Amino acid sequence: MELPTDTLAAVYPSPLGEIILASSNGILRGLWFSDQKYACAGLTSYRSVPLSDEAFCDVSAWLDDYFEGSRIPPLFPFEPLGTAFQKRVWAELMSIPYGQTSSYGAIASTLGCKSARAVGSAIGKNPISVVIPCHRVVGSSGKLTGYAGGLGRKEKLLALEMAYISE
Numbered sequence: 001m002e003l004p005t006d007t008l009a010a011v012y013p014s015p016l017g018e019i020i021l022a023s024s025n026g027i028l029r030g031l032w033f034s035d036q037k038y039a040c041a042g043l044t045s046y047r048s049v050p051l052s053d054e055a056f057c058d059v060s061a062w063l064d065d066y067f068e069g070s071r072i073p074p075l076f077p078f079e080p081l082g083t084a085f086q087k088r089v090w091a092e093l094m095s096i097p098y099g100q101t102s103s104y105g106a107i108a109s110t111l112g113c114k115s116a117r118a119v120g121s122a123i124g125k126n127p128i129s130v131v132i133p134c135h136r137v138v139g140s141s142g143k144l145t146g147y148a149g150g151l152g153r154k155e156k157l158l159a160l161e162m163a164y165i166s167e
Helices: 054-068 084-093 104-111 116-124 151-166
Strands: 008-014 017-024 027-033
Touching: 008 054, 017 054, 084 104, 084 116, 104 116
Parallel strands: none
Antiparallel strands: 008 017, 017 027
């Protein structure tokens, strides 16, 4: 699925690497680590703007707060493009509390899906990483598995959240 032709893009310099942001009509459509699997999927036509552009002010402030671990930031408008099943999976990810985890199997069970692999595939194609917290999903044993942005980042994102909630 392609993003709208009026899409704007900017780069956010996170402590875990560059993040590419995509927005159209004031709605965040994409947030990818620049080197992650499926980075910029659907982003075929866009206009590059500075991070200070008003289209990215709320997202940039959210990311600043998130990476500083200073507070759990309020969300802003976002809408990922994907299939109906992917959207159901991504919506379920939003119910995983900050600093906690769930498993692929538990999410599949909640959704009435027989395949944890199908859930894993949908999670891997999450176009709004960090905000839609795919990093909070672990294997059934609790082991860190699969993250399009890399397991090292997944571990750091979870550690950042754990540090905040333990304060």
